[in-house]
Amino acid sequence: MRIGIIGGQSTPSFIKNKESLEIETKYGNIYIQISRLQEHEIFFVQRHGEKSNIPPHKINYRGNIEALAACHVECIFSLGTVGSMKKSIAPGDIVIPHDFIDFTKHRYYTFYDDSRVHIDMTNPFCPFLRNKLIESSEKISSIKMHKNGVYLVTEGPRLETPAEIRYFSEFADIVGMTLIPEITLAREKEMCYASLCIVCNMAAGLQQNMLTANEISVMYKKLEKNVSKLLQITIESIPDIERNCECKNLLSGAVL
Ligand code: HPA
Numbered sequence: 445m446r447i448g449i450i451g452g453q454s455t456p457s458f459i460k461n462k463e464s465l466e467i468e469t470k471y472g473n474i475y476i477q478i479s480r481l482q483e484h485e486i487f488f489v490q491r492h493g494e495k496s497n498i499p500p501h502k503i504n505y506r507g508n509i510e511a512l513a514a515c516h517v518e519c520i521f522s523l524g525t526v527g528s529m530k531k532s533i534a535p536g537d538i539v540i541p542h543d544f545i546d547f548t549k550h551r552y553y554t555f556y557d558d559s560r561v562h563i564d565m566t567n568p569f570c571p572f573l574r575n576k577l578i579e580s581s582e583k584i585s586s587i588k589m590h591k592n593g594v595y596l597v598t599e600g601p602r603l604e605t606p607a608e609i610r611y612f613s614e615f616a617d618i619v620g621m622t623l624i625p626e627i628t629l630a631r632e633k634e635m636c637y638a639s640l641c642i643v644c645n646m647a648a649g650l651q652q653n654m655l656t657a658n659e660i661s662v663m664y665k666k667l668e669k670n671v672s673k674l675l676q677i678t679i680e681s682i683p684d685i686e687r688n689c690e691c692k693n694l695l696s697g698a699v700l
Contacts, residue, residue, distance in 0.1 A: 445684050448487045448517040448635070449675065450508060452524045452622060453496070453664050456672040459488050467511040472504050474511035481676065483684045487515050491524075491622060500600040500621035506552055509629040518687060519573060519636040521675060522627070525664050526595065526620035527604075527647035527655075529613035535663055538671070539593040539641040540577050542569055545616050546624045549599045553625045555632050560700035563631045572689045573638035573678075580678040587670055593617040595641065597624040606649025619647050636691040640675065642667050 449456065455477065462477040477488040489508050492498045512520065526539065533539060554561070581589035596616035598604060604612070604619060612619060618641055630637040644663035648655055 445483075445519065445682060446485045446487065446515060446517045447679055447682070448489065448512040448515075448520040450489050450491050450520060450522045450626065452491050453661070454668060455488055455490070456675055457669070458672060458676040459486060462488070467514055469507050469510040469514065471507035471510055474504070474507045476511055476515065481679050484679055484682065486679070487512055487517050491626075501548075501550065503622065505625050505629055506555065509626065509633060509635075510555070513633040513635070517635060518692075519570070519682070520630050520638075521573065521577075521678070522623070522637065522639045523671065523675070524620055524622050524639060524641055525644045525660055526618040526641045527645045528618055528643045529596075529609055529647045529650065530617050533590055533593070533617060533643055534588070535643050535645050536667060537588045537590060537643045538581065538674070539590040539595075539618050539643060540569075540574050541593045541595040541618065541639055541641060542574065544568060544595045544597060544623055544627070545612075547596060547598050547612075548624045551625050553628060555629060561632065561695070561698050562700070563628060563694055563698050565631075567690065568627055568631070569638050570636035570689055570691050572687070573636050576678045576681055577638060577640060577674070580681055581674055583677055584670060584674055587674060590617075593641070595620060595623050595639070597621065603655050604648045609647045609649050613647075618643065631691065631694050634692050634694045636687060636689060640671065642671055
């Protein structure tokens with residue numbers, strides 16, 4: 445199967461002997477690293493651009509997904525860092541979200557600007573990929589995994605205020621900046637999409653000290669090895685057969 449990985453920080457360590465490809469899309473050129481894992485072809489995209497320097501609100505989300513679609517990728521695992529809004533979710537934990545709330549403001553949300561296409565979001569994350577991640581996490585004893593969670597997406601690049609977090613935490617569990625519109629665009633291409641959220645901090649107002657971007661990246665580096673192992677075991681557990689979930693037919697009920 446052709447499997448995409450969108451990473452927010454470093455390249456997972458199992459991506460070896462890679463070939464780099466520059467894909468031209470109408471949204472700009474995208475760099476993809478191609479490698480193999482067992483029978484699967486793996487397509488890795490650095491979400492923040494080749495130099496990893498594009499802020500969340502400026503990411504070329506459409507370019508990234510269009511390039512993966514051009515490579516006939518069927519499934520995407522998305523890696524991202526988040527803050528926790530719940531006491532039961534601690535820095536160092538991993539959350540596999542099952543739903544989201546969108547508080548972004550100025551992004552390009554769709555590939556369909558000239559026609560009416562309304563993609564269903566009843567099950568925004570692919571249940572098959574989520575299950576594979578959850579099952580695989582049970583094989584790594586040092587991972588504390590949360591099998592569900594609501595991800596609230598903010599516009600960024602600033603972090604949130606304590607009042608915002610009090611408000612958001614009524615309805616959601618984790619907060620981050622990059623899920624939207626990545627997930628929607630992947631669904632518009634009928635791809636399966638699941639997100640592996642790495643909890644790097646308690647959200648604003650829920651920890652004693654001020655939040656720093658450095659703190660987030662230091663925590664990510666600590667967890668990087670486990671995240672890469674989890675992803676590798678998960679991908680190795682995916683059979684190389686035709687997909688059997690609703691994701692592959694999303695457009696059939698969406699076009700007016
Ligand atoms: N807020 C938003 N995005 C984040 C956070 C946070 O606390 N931590 C990591 N990404």
